[in-house]
Amino acid sequence: MAIQISSELLDGCVLACLKDQDYYGYALTQRLQAAIKVSESTLYPVLRRLKKNGWVTTYDQAYQGRNRRYYQISSAGLTQLATIQTEWQTYYLAINQLLQGEDHR
Numbered sequence: 505m506a507i508q509i510s511s512e513l514l515d516g517c518v519l520a521c522l523k524d525q526d527y528y529g530y531a532l533t534q535r536l537q538a539a540i541k542v543s544e545s546t547l548y549p550v551l552r553r554l555k556k557n558g559w560v561t562t563y564d565q566a567y568q569g570r571n572r573r574y575y576q577i578s579s580a581g582l583t584q585l586a587t588i589q590t591e592w593q594t595y596y597l598a599i600n601q602l603l604q605g606e607d608h609r
Contacts, residue, residue, distance in 0.1 A: 526575060554581065
């Protein structure tokens, strides 16, 4: 897809995935790639930013002799997700009206 996703919208996509379950980085990348184009190199800075903002927390879990870092949405992240979802609905409706040629002045 040629349309670039904004960082705020990508934040919302990550938070929405984490609302359903905790993920480690690679698994989260796979989950997102099922819907949108995103690389691991794009995702990890997003996860660091979300953690810095207090929207996600992390914990490590052993797996085959190594640790996997899991990401979990926080209560502040749930609040932020609700804000992004509301803003997305407004944005979606406005853009859809423009793309469909609807004039609702």
